Amino acid sequence: MSGASLVRALRDPATTHALDAAGWTGLIAAARAEQILGTLAHRLQGLPMPATVDRILADARTAAEQGRTLALWEAEMAAQALLPLGVPVVLLKGTAYVAAGLSAGQGRNIGDLDILVPRDALDPVEAALLAAGWEWVKPDAYDDAYYRRWMHELPPLIHRERDRMIDVHHTILPLTARPTPDADALLTGSVPLANGLRVLSPEHMVIHAAAHLIADGDLSGGVRNLWDIDRLCRDFGVQDKDFYLSLYEEAHFQGLWSQTMRALRLAHQLYDTPVIGYCSPLRSDLDEKASDRLYVRRLLARDGWGRATRPVTQAGFYLRSHLLRMPPGMLARHLWTKWRKGHRVTP
Amino acid sequence: MRHVFSLRIGPVGFRVGADWREPIEALRALYDDYPKPHDGIPDFSVRLFAARRWRRWVRPSITIGGDYVLPDAAPLPLPLGLLAAEMGMNLQMALGQRRYLLLHAATVERDGRALLMTGVSGAGKSTLAALLMVRGWRLMGDEFALLDPATGLLHGFPRLVSLKNRAIGVVEQALPAGKFGPLQADTPKGDIRHLKPDAASVAAMDVPARAVAILFPSFGHAPDMRPVPPAETFVRLTQASTNYVALGERGFGALTHLVATVPTHAIDYPDAETAVAMVERLWEQAA
Numbered sequence: 001m002s003g004a005s006l007v008r009a010l011r012d013p014a015t016t017h018a019l020d021a022a023g024w025t026g027l028i029a030a031a032r033a034e035q036i037l038g039t040l041a042h043r044l045q046g047l048p049m050p051a052t053v054d055r056i057l058a059d060a061r062t063a064a065e066q067g068r069t070l071a072l073w074e075a076e077m078a079a080q081a082l083l084p085l086g087v088p089v090v091l092l093k094g095t096a097y098v099a100a101g102l103s104a105g106q107g108r109n110i111g112d113l114d115i116l117v118p119r120d121a122l123d124p125v126e127a128a129l130l131a132a133g134w135e136w137v138k139p140d141a142y143d144d145a146y147y148r149r150w151m152h153e154l155p156p157l158i159h160r161e162r163d164r165m166i167d168v169h170h171t172i173l174p175l176t177a178r179p180t181p182d183a184d185a186l187l188t189g190s191v192p193l194a195n196g197l198r199v200l201s202p203e204h205m206v207i208h209a210a211a212h213l214i215a216d217g218d219l220s221g222g223v224r225n226l227w228d229i230d231r232l233c234r235d236f237g238v239q240d241k242d243f244y245l246s247l248y249e250e251a252h253f254q255g256l257w258s259q260t261m262r263a264l265r266l267a268h269q270l271y272d273t274p275v276i277g278y279c280s281p282l283r284s285d286l287d288e289k290a291s292d293r294l295y296v297r298r299l300l301a302r303d304g305w306g307r308a309t310r311p312v313t314q315a316g317f318y319l320r321s322h323l324l325r326m327p328p329g330m331l332a333r334h335l336w337t338k339w340r341k342g343h344r345v346t347p
Numbered sequence: 348m349r350h351v352f353s354l355r356i357g358p359v360g361f362r363v364g365a366d367w368r369e370p371i372e373a374l375r376a377l378y379d380d381y382p383k384p385h386d387g388i389p390d391f392s393v394r395l396f397a398a399r400r401w402r403r404w405v406r407p408s409i410t411i412g413g414d415y416v417l418p419d420a421a422p423l424p425l426p427l428g429l430l431a432a433e434m435g436m437n438l439q440m441a442l443g444q445r446r447y448l449l450l451h452a453a454t455v456e457r458d459g460r461a462l463l464m465t466g467v468s469g470a471g472k473s474t475l476a477a478l479l480m481v482r483g484w485r486l487m488g489d490e491f492a493l494l495d496p497a498t499g500l501l502h503g504f505p506r507l508v509s510l511k512n513r514a515i516g517v518v519e520q521a522l523p524a525g526k527f528g529p530l531q532a533d534t535p536k537g538d539i540r541h542l543k544p545d546a547a548s549v550a551a552m553d554v555p556a557r558a559v560a561i562l563f564p565s566f567g568h569a570p571d572m573r574p575v576p577p578a579e580t581f582v583r584l585t586q587a588s589t590n591y592v593a594l595g596e597r598g599f600g601a602l603t604h605l606v607a608t609v610p611t612h613a614i615d616y617p618d619a620e621t622a623v624a625m626v627e628r629l630w631e632q633a634a
Contacts, residue, residue: 021386021387021388025362025388025389029392032414032415032443033414050386050388051385051386052360052384052386052388052390053386053388055446056388056390059445059446060445062445062597063445063593066594066595069595070595305348305364305394306394306413306414
């Protein structure tokens, strides 16, 4: 119930005037659970609300602002370590949104630093990060080998002094996933920032967010990831009236057409994203599909205590996330290895 | 959640939900006259739940959850339900509090001026605070001091005093009429018994105070006292804060101002009685 109330408040902040104390409590708990309280706090700023909510949201805005400072500092540290190598370093996700001044970054919770570099530059990048104080998080030989052979990123590194993680990507989906995005095109299309770092082109930014949401993972954090997509589309749709046309084109080139369309439909259904459909030169149908309901059901599975609800739907998407990531035979082998090592693999 | 209790401790509202009645009853008994959260809206939610459904009945085991969680916190058996609730509330503060700089310290107040006592676990903060309360000081809190970067004032956070091991007997003897929770034996931190702050401390929880002295007590040594320079106090207090880093510049500003303006002493003491006498003597000198 509160998952729905959260999405309603984000989409249409004025509807919160009808909330009673229990409604506000549930909204705040759900927003914390979805790690989107800072964003909600910006959305509701200036509206009438109980004094206690005003105070909680003001704290959330302050915390998000501090998070923004830290994220940008972490990007600066990565820039100092990597730019001397002369390879393009592309910021991804939250750090990219705040670095590029996009509204998706407003109030956003930012965890790790995610960057994209050319695959053939991974060795010098890794060496430069290790020399600058980053260390491996997972010293496990199987995990390490698994990351290097099958994943789209290096095993996570953490900085020994600042205690912040960096994920170094060389493409945007695991190598074992069925779609194989064109990482060279992502790098070539990337846009430079004033500090020498880069961000993805507008189209690729949305496609990456869609791929991350729909083609990788079990939709946890989906309320926020979909909100990113909504905000990106609104920013870019205003800057360029043909934005959606080039987005559809790029989604097709990247082999992520159905994922991008799914994400746009869901964003439209949940957040009223002003997506534009076309019949020509290419056909993009934005009508709701029956299967979208299942996604919405999963995305809104959050109660007034911030607890995950709908366990069967959750488990289904969890299983799906593994099947997306690798073929069944490989998945069986992977789970077998993990199980023998005493890892628990449960939803 | 099936069983719920809401309360406010100083400026911070909580709601605690549980799968079982016992932890909620224990909270209700000891926090009976605490106010409810402002506007009926808590700052933080704590959840005490069975990680697997059957664990509600078979060897019931409490997982501590809430708005903010530690990924690998060990569950507690049901008889330690009160401890679980207290740990859950502490966890929300430690991980989620962004308004106040949190110092892991006990605070007592007299004549509108506060004394801050900090130190490692076992240094005797809670015991000293409880004994000073017996002698008429107002207990502002035994676990967290809330320093407001905007005003430089300390806010009370008088949750239950958590007495451990030998301190339990000492305080029981000093305060025979005190309201104590059940003895919780063999917790991960040894024996624990909670003490409810006295009525005056609860009634004055909303009154902030300015710190005028900082103390680093250390139990188990011959009596000794030495002044601590601000730089050392600063470093020790950053270590005693759970959210100093998260607050960024505001935390730095609040803490540097505190250590620059408030004199600090380290005291060694062999027993609680000596410590109380040393503290009160120091207080008179400061006044």
